[in-house]
Amino acid sequence: MKKNILFLILIFGVTATTALAQSRHFSAQSLGMGGGGTAYMDGYNANFINPANLMLDIHRPRTTIGFANLGVRAGGSLANIAVYNEYLTTGQLIAGDTRTNMLNDWFGGSSFNNRRMAATVSVTPLGVSHRRSKQAFSLASRVRVTEEFSINKGMAELLTYGLDADKFSDPTPINFSSNTVAFAEVSVGYARQILSLPDLLFAKDVKLYAGIAPKYLYGIYTADMNFNSTLQMTRGDQSSPFTINHQFSYGLKTIGLLSQQLQEYDAAYEADEDADIGDYVKYEGDDIGETQATGFGVDMGATLEMDVSSLPIPLFMNANKTLRLSMSITDLGSLSYDQSASNTYADGEFSYEGAKDEDSFSDFFDNLADSLQNDVYGNFDTEEIDDVKYNLPSMYNFGASLEMNKLLLALDYGIGFNNNGINSKRSVLTLGAQYRFFGFLPIRVGTKIGGYASAAYSAGIGLDFNFLELTVGASTVANSANNGSSAGVAWSGLVLRF
Secondary structure: OOHHHHHHHHHHHHHHHHHOOOOOOOOHHHHHOOOOOOOOOOHHHHHHOOHHHHHOOOOOOOEEEEEEEEEEEEEEOOOOHHHHHHHHOOOOOOOHHHHHHHHHHHHOOOOOOEEEEEEEEEEEEEEEEEEOOOEEEEEEEEEEEEEEEEEEHHHHHHHHHOOOOOOOOOOEEOOEEEEEEEEEEEEEEEEEEEEEEEEEOOEEEEEEEEEEEEEEEEEEEEEEEEEEEEEEEEOOOOOOOOEEEEEEEEEEEEOHHHHHHHHHHHHHHHHOOOOOHHHOOOOOOOOEOEOOEEEEEEEEEEEEEEEOOOOOOOOOOOOOEEEEEEEEEEEEEEEEEOOOOEEEEEEEEEEEEOOOOHHHHHHHHHHHHHHHHHHOOOOOEEEEOOOEEEEOOOEEEEEEEEEEOOEEEEEEEEEEOOOOOOOOOOOEEEEEEEEEEOOOEEEEEEEEEEOOOOOEEEEEEEEEOOOEEEEEEEEEEOOOOOOOEEEEEEEOOEEEEO
16 A cells, blocks of 8 residues: 555545635625625624624614524635536537637636635534623634635646646646635624714714624644646657656645554654555544644724714605714634644655557556656655644725615625635625515625625525524625636524523
């Protein structure tokens, strides 16, 4: 049994979690309204988007308890459904100009171009908040699993062209990466009113709220892989062999039981190349759920709330109007996975000369597989490292909302500090609206522009009484041609108020 078997197991084991795999926190309301929430998300959900909103009195009782809030989002530039539908669902032969056009539409012109896909699951098992006249408190737990995967055009060319010496006559980059992170957090929120003014220009009853929600983080699992290489081929003939030159560098950072098993097998293999990987690496995820890392984070924000009933807005001339302007910084912090952390790595160059004629091509591919197994994927080392560090998907968030009786309008703008998970340094704008028919039947619509995928459209519905909430929201992309597709769903869980 050779080491490359382990390497392939790890590749597929890591990437198979894509379906499980945050930047902003999504509730059924915020997702249905496009994905914002900086200036209107209240109750314990405010801990994760703008803790100042714990002070918001949106005609609801002072105390909220919620169970099993769920949010799922996935997508990215690699999830280009428009290209997929055009080329891979119409019965075309993926060869010649069709293949070239498909890869250009998907990845652009350069073999260096990367496309990525990310997914996240966020579950809030329990949240509690209580609002008083001048201050508010909250406690909420949340579990997040995030997965991201990226490949470059060169890798896509290798998958679609195969060992084509004409295509790879020049050195071509062949790269991919994958990262999986699972962690839980306990957040304690506090907000208070810090300013009150009776009048300010056209506004009355102006109030400024500020809030902060520090959180304790404990990591459950992580695996981080990067594979970078260049590939060049030379076509053989009767006088010269078919040759392959492959410069490669890869690393896989792991923790816990899998890390220990990898190190044990590496030591055994160094002593005896006939060591059987099955005798050492029997990882079945037994340690997933144990605390593998600790860290701290914080969410904080401010909201300015004012009565603007004097504004002459058509159709709502005599309605009570409340304007809220908010800003927040979310997910500041990091995790250090330090339980038996290790790095599995290799860095080198592989050269291979094979068949000179078609009659020996069968042997050529058999020998090539053995050589790759022994010289590339079967020749790696492991080393202990201090930790595997993960920076939370931090964001700046700015928002505004206007509440007019049963109608709520909202605008949000955000930009990420990094590109972790579905977070993006590409700014995102969301617009949303909610109308409460009969006072308890919210109909929500919204849109998201920018961020990690193409423009998305959202909708939501449910039951939202003063004492009980059961609502859902969903989001999808209509045209994924430019920046890829995305999809999301959210469920409020069971929310009780009293």
